[in-house]
Amino acid sequence: MSKPYVVGIDIGGTNTVFGIVDARGVVIASSSIKTLKHSDVNAYLDELYNEVTRLLVANDAVDKVHGIGIGAPNANYYTGMIEKLVNIPWPTPLPLAQMVSDKFGIPVAITNDANAAAIGEMTYGAARGLKDFIMITLGTGVGSGIVINGQLVYGHDGFAGELGHTIMKRNNGRLCGCGRTGCLEAYCSASGVARTAREFLEIRTEPSALRTIPIEAITSKDVYDAAVAGDKLANEIFEYTGNILGEAFAEFTVFSSPQAIILFGGLAKSGELLLRPLRESMEKNMYPAFKGKVQILLSELKDADAAVLGASALGWEAKAQVPAVPQA
Amino acid sequence: MSKPYVVGIDIGGTNTVFGIVDARGVVIASSSIKTLKHSDVNAYLDELYNEVTRLLVANDAVDKVHGIGIGAPNANYYTGMIEKLVNIPWPTPLPLAQMVSDKFGIPVAITNDANAAAIGEMTYGAARGLKDFIMITLGTGVGSGIVINGQLVYGHDGFAGELGHTIMKRNNGRLCGCGRTGCLEAYCSASGVARTAREFLEIRTEPSALRTIPIEAITSKDVYDAAVAGDKLANEIFEYTGNILGEAFAEFTVFSSPQAIILFGGLAKSGELLLRPLRESMEKNMYPAFKGKVQILLSELKDADAAVLGASALGWEAKAQVPAVPQA
Known part of the structure; x- marks a missing residue:
């Protein structure tokens, strides 16, 4: 048996x-x-x-x-x-x-x-039936799993798919945990969103509900809650985050031309707050041959x-x- | 039979x-x-x-x-x-x-x-025996063919592998033929090298053998000849070109972790003028886990x-x- x-x-x-x-x-x-x-x-x-x-x-x-x-x-x-x-x-x-x-x-x-x-998404989730897609996990860091022609991309050494370390700001970029500067992860992870909040609050002068929280204690969840409640600065932080993520997704597309990019992880639950600027930025930055071809999907696997x-x-x-x- | x-x-x-x-x-x-x-x-x-x-x-x-x-x-x-x-x-x-x-x-x-x-390189050339490599053609434009796990990457629509359109300058980048700005191709193709020469000659004041050529007529071959003859500005143009190419190759590596990147086309024949700054820049910009792992090879197929x-x-x-x- x-x-x-x-x-x-x-x-x-x-x-x-x-x-x-x-x-x-x-x-x-x-x-x-x-x-x-x-x-x-x-x-x-x-x-x-x-x-x-x-x-x-x-x-x-x-x-x-x-x-x-x-x-x-x-x-x-x-x-x-x-x-x-x-x-x-x-x-x-x-x-x-x-x-x-x-x-x-x-x-x-x-x-x-x-x-x-x-692999889980391809077997049981939003990527069933897809042969070319990229999984992006937006958690403490930004992780990725790339599937091309139905196969996971491991690279010659087993470590391919470090898309969280794509350089998005080549000048004056934020220091990343990897020791380089300007990586996607330094901007579009949960901790990256919190860093953006701290930057915005220091540099700008508008009132914001986020100013009631000790600046070093602000989390991406705080930014989300403030944005949902209508806080303008918090909304702009999501705009900024989605914009960079969209630029990154356009970059990924010239490489492997995926049918879909699938989001997973805490930040992916921000809904249209993140998805609208993400989609707009991705299409705006997309190489012409790929415009309108890449779907942004959310994971269909239950968190637990x-x-x-x-x-x-x-x-x-x-x-x-x-x-x-x-x-x- | x-x-x-x-x-x-x-x-x-x-x-x-x-x-x-x-x-x-x-x-x-x-x-x-x-x-x-x-x-x-x-x-x-x-x-x-x-x-x-x-x-x-x-x-x-x-x-x-x-x-x-x-x-x-x-x-x-x-x-x-x-x-x-x-x-x-x-x-x-x-x-x-x-x-x-x-x-x-x-x-x-x-x-x-x-x-x-x-495919030619994998079947008959420098990529024989390699399962994970990227072919970069440095001609009038910058083309690419990506091989992962022994298979060419076509993407879901057949058009994957437009690495010449990776964005290398997100601010103030050169206009590319694709309509966007800052693409690799606008800097590291033969015509990109000629554009760099025109920019350098206009902005800088040093003497250069290139100043004897009508500025709009300068080709990458002129820059190569001048560099080989010891012209300092021409050498710096190759330094600049190799530097951007190295940054791009480090980006490609976080995606597919190739064993080698293979160069083909006219500009690839510039030898160490291009390869030295390229290798140095690639290693300097490389995500730590991939440092020292990616070989730069030249095509082994005869031009004709x-x-x-x-x-x-x-x-x-x-x-x-x-x-x-x-x-x-």
């Missing part, structure tokens, strides 16, 4: 969420553990194994799992390694796919979280399930327990 | 070059006709058919042709159509693949010239053969006489 389930595991800085998913994308059951409870990665893997196994037993799914898919920061699909960890104290490079596969005796595939989101679904979809691809050797 | 040859046809604004090519990439024989001799496309196709047939007969290759590959401006791989023609008076959209296929009774595949160059070889390589892919229907 073929195995009807996959397990999706999303390793975040705070929580590791996991679930059992069937072939139609139904999350049969899910649970989570605290990623940082164990500073030792083997102790973490022991707990993960015990909790996933408990879930499998409770759902009569033991020996029915085709593969395990994992979304994790800086995870390399080709090597199965996590190359770098920022807030998690495990040693890197970490052969995570091999370690999990050894533990469970099940094939494992890993990739980064934005790629997992793209998205991370697990995205990772689990990769589980269907998991084949060998020894990951493929990358191109030299 | 399987058919051992392909025919490559490169349709340029001035000449249409064609040749018979074997599986090892040897151009058995080649010839050309004047593209613009016939303002009527059917008369043009008659002459093309007669001349190609004459070549096939002379080389005992009749009935031994697997397919015909055509490189042509704005040719769409999916639809087999030429969507737009600038200096050629034939009606568009023109169903070129179907027309040539009907004429010869042989499967035909078409694509644009930069994509054909990429490159266009025909590139187009011919597509001939091996030609299958149906009715082109595939594109994704909606």
Whole structure:
């Protein structure tokens, strides 16, 4: 009998969420553990194994799992390694796919979280039936997963698709976490919107509801709330953000000519506040041959399930327990 | 018996070059006709058919042709159509693949010239064995062909890979032929280099050998000759050009993480004059995870053969006489 389930595991800085998913994308059951409870990665893997196994037993799914898919920061699909960890104290490079596969005796595939989101969207969400699209995650940072001709783009080293680090301001750009200046992420992430708010409030003199909040404490949520309540400056912050995002999307289009760009993440829920200036700017900046061709879509995956679904979809691809050797 | 040859046809604004090519990439024989001799496309196709047939007969290759590959401006791989023609008076959209296929009774595949160059390089040139690379043609314009995971990127509409229209100067950029401002092509094509020379000569005061040439008549070849002869301003023009090209290549890398970027076309022959500042700028502007990973290579196809070889390589892919229907 073929195995009807996959397990999706999303390793975040705070929580590791996991679930059992069937072939139609139904999350049969899910649970989570605290990623940082164990500073030792083997102790973490022991707990993960015990909790996933408990879930499998409770759902009569033991020996029915085709593969395990994992979304994790800086995870390399080709090597199965996590190359770098920022807030998690495990040693890197970490052969995570091999370690999990050894533990469970099940094939494992890993990739980064934005790629997992793209695979999830293609398998179960807004990108069903699309062969050429780009997934943009607007969260603390700006992540991306690129699909061309139905295949995720990994690049020769497994790290392609860092579109959050497209340079949008080549002169006098903001310092980005990557050490360069002017990256998209420094403007159009949740933290970028908060930075824009601080800049606007310092440079401009209009009254704004945002001035009642201590300037260093302002979040993108505060800006959203103020904009919805009609605050003019807050609306202009969304205008500014959407404008840069639209410029970026026009750039992405000359590369891969996608049918759609799909938005996911907290900031994507700003609705027309963000989408209207985004669409206008994208069309205004678009290379003529592509005008009117690219749809902006919102993710159709439920928040609570998205991370697990995205990772689990990769589980269907998991084949060998020894990951493929990358191109030299 | 399987058919051992392909025919490559490169349709340029001035000449249409064609040749018979074997599986090892040897151009058995080649010839050309004047593209613009016939303002009527059917008369043009008659002459093309007669001349190609004459070549096939002379080389005992009749009935031994697997397919015909055509490189042509704005040719769409999916639809087999030429969507737009600038200096050629034939009606568009023109169903070129179907027309040539009907004429010869042989499967035909078409694509644009930069994509054909990429396929040629992958099949016979510097990209043999590479699965992820970008071909950049530095000619009158800047063209590109992108290969990801061994496949040419066509995008959902067949027009992906317009990297010459990446925006490099978002403020005060030069007007580009596409109607927008600041495109890579406006700076790093042969005509872009000539524009840079005119700007430098007008704005700066240093002596330069270039000042002996009427300013509107200066070509990129003049700038090259002056730079090689030690002219300081001419050297700075190459520095400026290489710098922008390096910034652009760093941008391309965050998208597809290629193993190599391969240069083709007249300006690519400038050697270290262009390559040194290009490499330095690319590394300086590179997203940290990709530093030191991307090779800059020069095309290994001989000029005289490159266009025909590139187009011919597509001939091996030609299958149906009715082109595939594109994704909606």
